[in-house]
Amino acid sequence: MADIVYHTKFICVEEGTPSSLVRFMGAWTIENAQDIDDAMAATVAAIDKGAVLDCTALTGLDTTGAVMIRRFAAEIDKAGAAVLTGVSADYKELMELISSCPAPAATEPEHLPWFLAPIIHTGEAFMRANTSIARLLGFLGLVLSRFFGTLLSPGRIRLVPMVHQMEVAGLNAMGIVGLITFLIGAVMVNQGAIQLQKFGAELFVVDLLGITLLREMAPLLTAIIVAGRSGSAFTAQIGSMKLNEEVDAMRTLGMNPIDVLVLPRLMALMICLPLLTFYADIVGIAGGVLMAWAQLDISPANFIVYFRDVVSYDHYLAGLIKAPFFAMIIASCGCYQGLRVAGSADDLGMRTTKSVVQAIFLVIVLDAVFAIFFTSVGL
Amino acid sequence: MENTDHTDTIIQVRNLVNNFGDHSVHAGLNLDVKRGEILGVVGGSGAGKSVLLRTIIGLNKPTSGTVAINGRDQASLSQEEARKARREWGVLFQDGALFTSLTVGQNIKVPLREHFHLSDDLLDDIARSKVSMSGLSLDTCCKFPADLSGGMRKRAALARALALDPKILFLDEPTAGLDPIGAAAFDGLIRELTKSLGITVFLVTHDLDTLVRVCDRVAVLGDKKMLTVAPLKDVMKFDHPWIQDYFGGPRARAAGIN
Numbered sequence: 001m002a003d004i005v006y007h008t009k010f011i012c013v014e015e016g017t018p019s020s021l022v023r024f025m026g027a028w029t030i031e032n033a034q035d036i037d038d039a040m041a042a043t044v045a046a047i048d049k050g051a052v053l054d055c056t057a058l059t060g061l062d063t064t065g066a067v068m069i070r071r072f073a074a075e076i077d078k079a080g081a082a083v084l085t086g087v088s089a090d091y092k093e094l095m096e097l098i099s100s101c102p103a104p105a106a107t108e109p110e111h112l113p114w115f116l117a118p119i120i121h122t123g124e125a126f127m128r129a130n131t132s133i134a135r136l137l138g139f140l141g142l143v144l145s146r147f148f149g150t151l152l153s154p155g156r157i158r159l160v161p162m163v164h165q166m167e168v169a170g171l172n173a174m175g176i177v178g179l180i181t182f183l184i185g186a187v188m189v190n191q192g193a194i195q196l197q198k199f200g201a202e203l204f205v206v207d208l209l210g211i212t213l214l215r216e217m218a219p220l221l222t223a224i225i226v227a228g229r230s231g232s233a234f235t236a237q238i239g240s241m242k243l244n245e246e247v248d249a250m251r252t253l254g255m256n257p258i259d260v261l262v263l264p265r266l267m268a269l270m271i272c273l274p275l276l277t278f279y280a281d282i283v284g285i286a287g288g289v290l291m292a293w294a295q296l297d298i299s300p301a302n303f304i305v306y307f308r309d310v311v312s313y314d315h316y317l318a319g320l321i322k323a324p325f326f327a328m329i330i331a332s333c334g335c336y337q338g339l340r341v342a343g344s345a346d347d348l349g350m351r352t353t354k355s356v357v358q359a360i361f362l363v364i365v366l367d368a369v370f371a372i373f374f375t376s377v378g379l
Numbered sequence: 380m381e382n383t384d385h386t387d388t389i390i391q392v393r394n395l396v397n398n399f400g401d402h403s404v405h406a407g408l409n410l411d412v413k414r415g416e417i418l419g420v421v422g423g424s425g426a427g428k429s430v431l432l433r434t435i436i437g438l439n440k441p442t443s444g445t446v447a448i449n450g451r452d453q454a455s456l457s458q459e460e461a462r463k464a465r466r467e468w469g470v471l472f473q474d475g476a477l478f479t480s481l482t483v484g485q486n487i488k489v490p491l492r493e494h495f496h497l498s499d500d501l502l503d504d505i506a507r508s509k510v511s512m513s514g515l516s517l518d519t520c521c522k523f524p525a526d527l528s529g530g531m532r533k534r535a536a537l538a539r540a541l542a543l544d545p546k547i548l549f550l551d552e553p554t555a556g557l558d559p560i561g562a563a564a565f566d567g568l569i570r571e572l573t574k575s576l577g578i579t580v581f582l583v584t585h586d587l588d589t590l591v592r593v594c595d596r597v598a599v600l601g602d603k604k605m606l607t608v609a610p611l612k613d614v615m616k617f618d619h620p621w622i623q624d625y626f627g628g629p630r631a632r633a634a635g636i637n
Contacts, residue, residue: 029544030543033501034496067504344523
């Protein structure tokens with residue numbers, strides 16, 4: 001009488017000569033897959049030579065079950081020969097479909113060992129940043145050459161999209177730009193006054209506010225807000241057109257995507273950002289004036305008179321002159337990343353993030369360069 | 380395979396009404412899909428084929444009427460029952476609708492992971508088997524959907540639709556956008572796979588070749604209801620101007636229908 005060596009709900013191993021008999025029982029379907037798979041190691045351990053795999057007692061089989069039968073057969077084959085018998089007609093086709101064992105192949109993207117990953121990623125990120133900056137410069141050159149070409153023949157300017165972009169990126173940004181600079185102006189006076197009061201020099205908050213706001217804060221804050229608001233919008237708009245092959249369609253219709261998509265946005269931003277900066281100057285100072293009135297009891301009229309005496313026109317100019325350059329960076333980063341979108345929605349999201357980060361980073365770098373430049377020319 | 384229900388009809392649609400605002404798409408539509416058959420649904424553009432499919436798979440709530448799958452009214456299921464019921468069907472969307480951030484292999488594993496707790500090794504094996512079942516080479520497993528051609532994407536999506544061993548497979552225009560050779564191969568694949576796996580197929584198509592080569596019966600949607608449901612031969616004899624135009628046109632002749 002054959003000895004039962006191993007027994008579960010789905011598998012029964014009987015010892016015999018020359019080979020063991022493995023009965024598969026019950027429903028071998030995906031619902032029971034884990035139980036059956038867990039029993040595999042024990043089953044294989046219970047067999048020393050080969051085995052006959054008997055499928056007559058199966059009451060259900062699906063592709064997952066067929067895959068598992070194949071896995072059992074492959075495992076048992078390592079110990080000795082495995083012979084499959086008793087496959088009923090119902091399951092024959094299914095078994096044939098699955099029986100050709102696929103060679104092992106990765107189903108997930110490769111994972112690096114943990115200790116190498118940060119090093120490799122850093123290196124890759126550095127190289128990527130390098131090529132990215134080089135490409136961005138190339139793109140900027142391309143845009144500028146088209147830009148000056150367009151300036152020479154103004155008929156090529158696409159006025160309607162440009163005005164639309166001016167409305168969306170400029171006019172509609174007035175609320176948030178105004179709110180933020182107003183608060184920053186007020187906070188600067190508030191904090192500055194607390195420090196300066198210790199020296200009895202609270203009147204100098206006017207110098208403090210005038211110089212920092214006009215030279216640095218207003219242009220920088222406006223640029224950062226616009227980069228977050230419009231730079232990302234540019235990437236998303238152009239990127240989704242790219243995914244939809246609209247940009248390619250444009251090319252085949254003889255339209256240059258730089259002319260149609262990039263230049264209107266670039267010009268709109270170059271016009272709007274200085275205007276927004278000027279507006280931010282006014283609102284920021286208004287915030288400061290109100291705070292000075294409330295906290296230090298400096299009346300607005302006194303504030304303005306003193307402001308006119310101490311804050312020269314140079315400070316205002318040094319701030320405003322930066323705005324068109326910031327605009328150029330924001331628009332070209334946004335459009336460049338948009339045009340580089342390829343493949344999937346994932347890429348679009350990544351590019352949008354990248355465009356904002358890159359634009360803000362470059363704006364701040366350029367601001368630093370301007371600061372050094374202005375100091376050395378004495379502005 | 381165990382059939383809890385031995386009746387012949389697997390999907391039963393009764394008095395289905397779908398209105399979108401003032402626009403009526405279905406008015407009292409009835410349809411029976413028999414177990415194990417491949418049913419092709421045709422109809423003019425805007426006839427409501429896709430709406431019908433979306434209603435049956437529960438993505439669109441009908442204005443009135445019932446959809447019963449395996450004899451159970453879909454509207455009466457509890458959330459947990461509905462989740463279980465969804466395991467019984469696979470859906471192939473028109474563009475595949477593969478998750479773009481995952482590889483093909485991971486896409487196939489998504490439904491498996493969602494519904495079962497299986498070991499990684501077994502999951503890999505199942506994913507590979509489904510990929511090769513769908514006629515893709517195994518190195519496709521670790522590619523991303525964006526790297527695949529349209530035909531390969533369809534096959535990968537079919538592999539995902541088959542991941543849970545569904546009893547019913549819904550296909551929305553499976554051959555749209557494929558070249559004739561690719562479409563013919565895909566037709567063959569559907570026929571062969573579903574017959575050997577014993578799956579019922581609900582297939583929405585415009586492709587006359589698919590109708591001829593794959594479908595057991597053809598359902599014609601028109602005038603907001605089912606005009607007729609019958610084998611292709613009988614459908615062609617049906618006296619309705621749209622059907623006569625459809626099967627009498629030059630494209631139908633090219634597909635070998637006359």
